[in-house]
Amino acid sequence: MDSDGTRDARGTRGTHANPVPRPAGPPEVPAVPPRPARAPMVPPLPDGSTFLTWLRTPRPEAPLGVWRFGHRPRAGQEPERIPTRQLFSGAVIAFLVGWLIWSLLWNGYLGRWWMLPLWAMTPDSWAEPHSFGAVVATYLYYVIIALIIMVGVGRLGRWGEIWRRYGPPAWRQTAPVRERPPAPEQDPAEWPVLRAAGAVDAAERLAAEARAGLMRDVDHARITRAWQGVHSGRHSLATFTGAVLNDGAAACLHPSGERDLPTRLARHDLVTGQVRLGTTADDPRNPYTYRGAGLALGPDLLGTSLLAVGPAGAGKTGSVVQPLAESLCLHALAGRAAVVVIGAAGSGLGPADAYDVVVRIGNPESVYDLDLYGGTNDPDEAAAVLAEALVGDLADPNPGSDSRRSTTVLAQLLGPFRAVYGRFPSVPELRQLLDGAPGPLAALRKALEDTGQDSLLRELDARERQLGNPGDVAAVLADRVALLDRPAFAGFFDTSGQTRPFSLTALDHPVRVRIDLPARGHADASRMLARLVLAQFTASVAVREDRSLFACLVLDDASGVVTPEAVRGIQRLRTANAGVVLTLRTLDDAPRPLRGPLLGATGCRMALSGLTPWDGQDFAEVWGKEWTETRDVTDRQIIAETPAGKAVHMLRRVITGKAPTARAVTVRQVERERWSASELAHGVPAGHAVLSLTSVKGEHAPPLLVDLRGQGH
Structure with missing residues (x-):
């Protein structure tokens, strides 16, 4: 089958000088894609256990932006946690109190009144001393009384909390749990959706490939995407089944013939479409449900666009741009997305082998050129x-x-x-x-x-x-x-048909594009070309025929690119199933009147460590305020009136070194900024960022303090 129109992405208008004309609509009977000329890059596995474990790992529903792979949901509110020292001291004191009560009862210091219930329930024949029934009943009664005392002091000393926090229940949480394989009708590795639709042979072939270790996560995502095309009516069931029976896990290949990227540096989950960027810090300013959870982004969030602001060295490229570009390239191999990554040459945006088209502007060895007019005839x-x-x-x-x-x-x-x-x-x-x-x-x-x-x-x-x-x-x-009329660009922007120009009209196919800008010595030209690509992107994605394919433009260093028309174009991307990822060293790189509209046009906003206070002020304004509970504690010195009281206070001061005081606590609700400009400028640790999220459905997540170091591996 044609894999959702992906077979001829290299031959579409804009990628070749002589484009192959395409029909106005999808063919009625899609052709089965031929095998690639060379063997695709699939790391060999001895068996399919690794893939099956990955596929069967639970992915429960979670708050916005939480890494769902293996996530364990937390309570909505933070439980009251008693300090460890106080917990153990209270338990010991409760035990001593219980022991004291039992000693007093056992030795008869409190009298024998507590034996009255036993005497009332035993028959008169047991009244003889040393009778078997009396001995058994007496010791059984002692056990009951001891248990009652133990339960009472256990509740008082919170022994149950110690058991849950430090006993076997805590050990079981840290130990690996072996789960039984799910039932066949619930096992995703058995492709129950295909079986329910009657494609049993295709499901059996795919399940066998998975068990044999011949299937990868990209294969699963790509075939799932192709099945969605069958379900929506774009392709026929017979064509899909034939492709799977012929090629197995290699069915419906991307036009490049690749089934994975040469290398991966970030953690990806193609079932949910997420890439993990880091871990939400265990900080009181974060909601309790987010603390300690992985932080991940996917097309559902990038569809509202992302703006990351931070100084040089804060980690914008390595911690944000590179993982997102890698994730979008994987989505493109799965037939889900089209991605264009723009940055300076050598900025670490991934190897050339990870892309279908690499445009090196100003480099004579570049295979592709850039269409100055965006591939339009108007x-x-x-x-x-x-x-x-x-x-x-x-x-x-x-x-x-x-x-x-x-x-x-x-x-x-x-x-x-x-x-x-x-x-x-x-x-x-x-x-x-x-x-x-x-x-x-x-x-x-x-x-x-x-x-x-x-x-x-x-x-x-x-x-x-x-x-x-x-x-x-x-x-x-x-x-x-x-x-642009410089010797360095003499071989570029040709319109005579002598080069292979790339235009963004190819974004209706899952193409992976990297554009290297000649920043060194041509900074003004690079900014102008970045504006050109952004303008072409916003114009092209709005007129795509198939908007089920997510399109994303990743622009590393958007200095000089933020214009009034660019902001208006970003605002229109959400309805076109597209988004942009922009990074700035400072908001000063955007005109002052456009900073507010830019922050408003992007649904996901990230402030990295090292932000300036005036940049922090703009983020603080867009994130707004919230109602929070404050506690004011006042210590008032106690004045003794009697000689005995004064003596006690003097003794207490000698022992503790402090005067006796009475504490008054006032609780009130106040409205405060979620993150103030000062906190953003001075309170974000190195390697961290504050990130707010908005999904394409309109769901919001408050600003979260995230640790970006190592993407949370």
Whole structure:
């Protein structure tokens, strides 16, 4: 089968110079995918025990962002925990009190009244001394009285709490528990969903592959995704069954033929779609249900977009970007997602083998090029996206005239040029047109006149009339285009068909893309290209036909990328089943009027350690306040009135070194910030971050203090 349209991701428009045309809709009878030319990378296993253990591990429902793999839910509220020293001292004192009471009863110091119930219940024949019945009844009565005393002092001394905290129940919690395999109808390794639908042969083949150690987590996720296509009617049951019977665990392969990534550095669970980033700290500021639990993200959270802010060295790339990029690449191999990762060359965004397309802008050895116009044929759409990339950072936060004028200027040139030459202008050609060079404009005019395109001639006339006017933005656009008209980029952004340009119109397929920006020596050009890719991404995902495929753009270092149009585009991504991951060293890298809208547009916000107080103030405002209970304790010195009281107080002061006091506790409800600017700037330990979450369904999680070191392995 065509694996949800994934077979020709490398041959779609934008990945090749001569794209293969695709039908408007999915074929009625999808073809079974051929086997890859080379053997896929599947680590050998002696048996399927590792995979089966992973698949059968419980994944209970949990609060938002909790790592569900093997999670043990906690109570909703923190139980009152008595300190260990106080617990044991109370238990010892209770035992001594019980022993004292029993000694007094046994030795008769309290009289024999406590024997009255025994005497009342025994017959007169047992009244003779040393009779067998009397001895047995007496000692049995002693045992009952001792048990009553023991139960009483045990409750008083909290012996049960000691047993639960330090006895065998605590030992069993730390010891590994061997669980019996589930019943076949409940065993996910037996594919009960396929059996219920009548695909028994396919279920038997997959179960045998799993037991033999030939199936991996990506295989399970990929085949599950293909089965969802059958369930939704995109593919036929016969085609799916045939593919599984032919290829087993290798059925419905990704177009690359890969079944796993070359390496994994983070912990992934493809059943829930989560990647573990760390562990929620056992801190009083975290809700009790989250403390000590793993913290994980998935498409359900990334669909609201993520913004991570922290200084250099805080762990944005290694602890956040790299695990998320790795997880999205695994989702792409499973046919669930399309991912584009942007960063400076050598920034550690994963090996090239983990991606289908690697665009190394400025590197002559790059196999792929970047389509400057986003793969569109519409001059107006191309002009809008290109204007955002060139001068989006100069636009007013409100939709102003500068952005519209830039789009108009570009459209006045791109439309006539494409009508004449059948393509958009290259970077040098566009620069000459924006500069108003007489030769290119005259040649363009003559070609329009020869073809009789009067409407486009009027566009060109309007452009020539505006040349040199004080309000003309063409000069600014030409200066920005000049940043790309450099020797380092001579072989890039070609529009003549001589290169293999990649465009983001390929995001309707599970493609893995990495774009390396030439940050060194070309910082302004890199920021402009990042704005271009972001603008193309927000424009492309909004018009996808199949929105069941999650699309995500991961941008490492979004400095200079936050523009008014970018913020508006991020706000629209949630409805398109897409999201972005942005990192900033400081919110100062975004214009001041856009900081609030940016924090509001992203549903997941992360403040890493080392944040500045003014950045912390913005996070504190967006996270708001909450009602909390405060306890005010007041110690008042006790004044003795009598000579005996004064003597006791003096003796107590000599022994303790403190004057006798009476403590008064006042409890009240106050409204305080969840995290203040000072706490975010100075109270977040190194390697930690404060993270708030929002799901695509609108569920919220409060700001959580998370330990990001080691992703919680």
